[in-house]
Amino acid sequence: PKTPKGICGADADAIVARNLLRAVAAGSGCYIHIVENTALNLKAIGESGGAIKSPAALDRLAEHLAVGGATMHEKAANVANAVLADLYRPRYEPMKLTERMAYGPRYAKWEQLGILPGGAKSEVFDGVVKSSTNLNSDPVDMLMHCLTLGISTGLYGLAMTNLLNDVMLGEPVIRPAAVGLRTIDPKYINIMITGHQHSCFTDLQEQLVSPAAAARAREAGAAGFRLVGCTCVGQDLQLRGEHYQEVFSGHAGNNFTSEAVLATGAIDMVVSEFNCTLPGIEPIADKLKIKMICIDDVAKKANAEYARYDYRDREAVTEKVIAEALAAYKARRGAVAISIPENHGNDDTITGISEISLKRFLGDSWKPLVDLIASGDIKGVVGVVGCSSMVSGGHDVLTVELTRQLIQRDIIVLSAGCSSGGLENCGLMSPSAAKLAGPSLRAVCEKLGI
Numbered sequence: 001p002k003t004p005k006g007i008c009g010a011d012a013d014a015i016v017a018r019n020l021l022r023a024v025a026a027g028s029g030c031y032i033h034i035v036e037n038t039a040l041n042l043k044a045i046g047e048s049g050g051a052i053k054s055p056a057a058l059d060r061l062a063e064h065l066a067v068g069g070a071t072m073h074e075k076a077a078n079v080a081n082a083v084l085a086d087l088y089r090p091r092y093e094p095m096k097l098t099e100r101m102a103y104g105p106r107y108a109k110w111e112q113l114g115i116l117p118g119g120a121k122s123e124v125f126d127g128v129v130k131s132s133t134n135l136n137s138d139p140v141d142m143l144m145h146c147l148t149l150g151i152s153t154g155l156y157g158l159a160m161t162n163l164l165n166d167v168m169l170g171e172p173v174i175r176p177a178a179v180g181l182r183t184i185d186p187k188y189i190n191i192m193i194t195g196h197q198h199s200c201f202t203d204l205q206e207q208l209v210s211p212a213a214a215a216r217a218r219e220a221g222a223a224g225f226r227l228v229g230c231t232c233v234g235q236d237l238q239l240r241g242e243h244y245q246e247v248f249s250g251h252a253g254n255n256f257t258s259e260a261v262l263a264t265g266a267i268d269m270v271v272s273e274f275n276c277t278l279p280g281i282e283p284i285a286d287k288l289k290i291k292m293i294c295i296d297d298v299a300k301k302a303n304a305e306y307a308r309y310d311y312r313d314r315e316a317v318t319e320k321v322i323a324e325a326l327a328a329y330k331a332r333r334g335a336v337a338i339s340i341p342e343n344h345g346n347d348d349t350i351t352g353i354s355e356i357s358l359k360r361f362l363g364d365s366w367k368p369l370v371d372l373i374a375s376g377d378i379k380g381v382v383g384v385v386g387c388s389s390m391v392s393g394g395h396d397v398l399t400v401e402l403t404r405q406l407i408q409r410d411i412i413v414l415s416a417g418c419s420s421g422g423l424e425n426c427g428l429m430s431p432s433a434a435k436l437a438g439p440s441l442r443a444v445c446e447k448l449g450i
């Protein structure tokens, strides 16, 4: 800096910590919004007697959280209420499920450090307050607040969201899946989905393949309806794709790939509910007559129609999507050129990995994996997770190259988010990628056929 302090007297440490806290609070707010809506959807399902796709997942989660219920639906509502009660607590009241969600020794360390989170929404709120002009100037305090937000975001925004989704949408099953632009079939009315809130699509997924919807599609000249996965919600649908083989065409790509997905001309509608619904897709949608519908206004696009999703209004939202998709299909097919690169992606990306499905795959024990690491044959596991980016060489270049380097050194890569979308489209999640791995990892992959 040109001067040691800003005009208000804040030093570089305070300024940097303040900016970091503001960014972390914003990120936490996003994921807490997701888990809040997910829990609200489960609560509504529980209270209205809606479909519970995996009673086993519900039993497991309820037991883990020590939540009871006389019926499955009561149990679902009670689990959702326990999560929501935590999210809505004041900041001075620690969330009750944190200890049950956390790894024991780590929880003890957090307690010792005094960074256990109070109500998750209040933690975000005070993070914003602290990082506002001339409030907190203690960098250590602000960085500790970042750690607290990391705990609530990781345990509730990420882990809890997935556990609740397992109940409503079915548990992941390991399987080979088609990925990339090749998954788009122009014979269908194609709806690209973007966002992070898979539980907002429960009804749409079922209804798009109902006999009534199929008949309406045929009447319009299409083979039916398909959901085309994009961004994190596409990744989620791929994860649970075993249960949605008819309606889900496959995960076409990650955030930046969404522009290319639309540019194929074969997408008739975009339904968005969260990030990353890039503003950059708006002019493409306008030019190619693609209807945009947003079901959560936190991700409202300027050219999208807003149809707020609430579980109680699901039938009306689903009907709106179907009717508008049919209208868009009729208006644009024949008027817009379609070009789908057939060689983009592959048909054998191994997907459906969860803690439970992976352990089952290994013979209901972690021992084979632990033994490989303990013997030194496999050097370890590295997470390459999160958003894709355009820096360091271009779209997905950094994560793809990093992953190649890691597997060459017999290191297993654990991937999630849009990084995963890039890695799979480049073939690094297919069995054929084994030949790029170091000798030990290659032998393991070839033996297991993954």
Ligand code: SF4
Binding pocket: 195, 231, 232, 233, 254, 255, 275, 276, 386, 387, 388, 417, 418, 419
């Ligand atoms: S992983 Fe990142 S880039 Fe991809 S949809 Fe999620 S937030 Fe957006």
